[in-house]
Amino acid sequence: MILVGALVTSLIEAIVIRNSAATTALYVDSIIAPILPDLKTSETLDDVTTRVLDETFGQGALGGRVISFRLWRRDGTILYSTEDGMRGKRFDPSEDLKSAFAGRMVAQFERVDDPESPRERALGKPLLEIYNPVLQPWSGEVVAVSEFYEVADDFQNSLSQARLQSWLAVAGVTLSFFLLLSTIVFRGSRTIESQQRTLTQRVAELSDLLSQNKALHARAQRASQRATALNESYLRRLGADLHDGPAQLVAYAALRMDSELLVDPKASRRSRDTEISAIRSRLQEAMDEIRNICTGLVLPQIESAEVSDVLQRVVNAHRQRTGADVTLSTAIPVRPLSPSAKICIYRFVQEALNNGYRHGGGTSQSVRQDYDNGNITVEVSDEGAGFDPANVRPGALGLSGLRERVESLGGTFNLDTSCHGTTVKMSLNVHEMEHA
Known part of the structure; x- marks a missing residue:
């Protein structure tokens, strides 16, 4: 200027x-x-x-x-x-x-x-x-x-006015340009700051997503490794159940088939009928155990069923198998669940009820399902004697199987046990599962 x-x-x-x-x-x-x-x-x-x-x-x-x-x-x-x-x-x-x-x-x-x-x-x-x-x-x-x-008195006055007007004009134009440039710079600065905040937020979100992806990748790797180990353990347990149950009964029946009473013409008809009846009974027991094992391996048709129907089926199956009384409380979820979530819930309740019946005597067993803010929770409890989780042997399939099954779908698993009873609880986020 x-x-x-x-x-x-x-x-x-x-x-x-x-x-x-x-x-x-x-x-x-x-x-x-x-x-x-x-x-x-x-x-x-x-x-x-x-x-x-x-x-x-x-x-x-x-x-x-x-x-x-x-x-x-x-x-x-x-x-x-x-x-x-x-x-x-x-x-x-x-x-x-x-x-x-x-x-x-x-x-x-x-x-x-x-x-x-x-x-x-x-x-x-x-x-x-x-x-x-x-x-x-x-x-x-x-x-x-x-x-x-x-x-030049008048000329000096005129020249002074001309100088003043010139300086005012130059100052006004310069000030106008300065204000215009300041406005442009100010708006550009605000735009840059806004974009910088947006980029910072995006970088933070991407960093969080990267951390979550890394954690999920690690969880997926651990789940895959544990699933492989659990699968082998399930196969070993299945083999043990078949060996200790139906195989022993069939072996007993096979041994009785060589009994002298069956081939001795001098044996009475009554003793021979008694021997045949015993063989038939052992074979029937073997068939019953094989059916029970198959029933535990094969799921009912639950893909199209509601959560309340799935819970009702698993509770009814447990009642028929054990004769225990189980209390069921359900809440209708707002959103439908995927088949994988229904299978997870069915197996979770089935294994929890079996463990409660086997280790807690099946005392006052109950199943409760809730739905709140996109989270579906299932809780299985009993009033048995409880147990110490630290004393559970590392190769046991019950608790580890439940935890891995729930966490593989991104859910959470909680265990609470004392001398007054045991409660196992699972939670799945429906929105996250739909997004996945």
């Missing part, structure tokens, strides 16, 4: 000074031109011309505007001056005087620094110094230069 203001102000000052000086020079030249003789042939002024000039600048129209007038010859001699003591003196031509003899009008404001102008400097008034070339009418040749000083 300072640089542009200084440049604009200096240009305006130069133009105003030049225009004002040109107007004054034209006015002065129109008055003195008819008075002057042919300065091409005459190197001095006669007395008549000198008196006329004295009257013109002393009493005429120029007397109030021009306080000093000089007429210069090319060699630096003053042909005429309103000061009598300056007439005929010779000075070294100044640069302004040389420029005027070259045909250019020269004007300066408040720069009275010529050696021939001590009187003008002593006045202390704002002066407009003008060098105006005097031309020969028919040839246009510069034959002399008129130098005069004009009292």
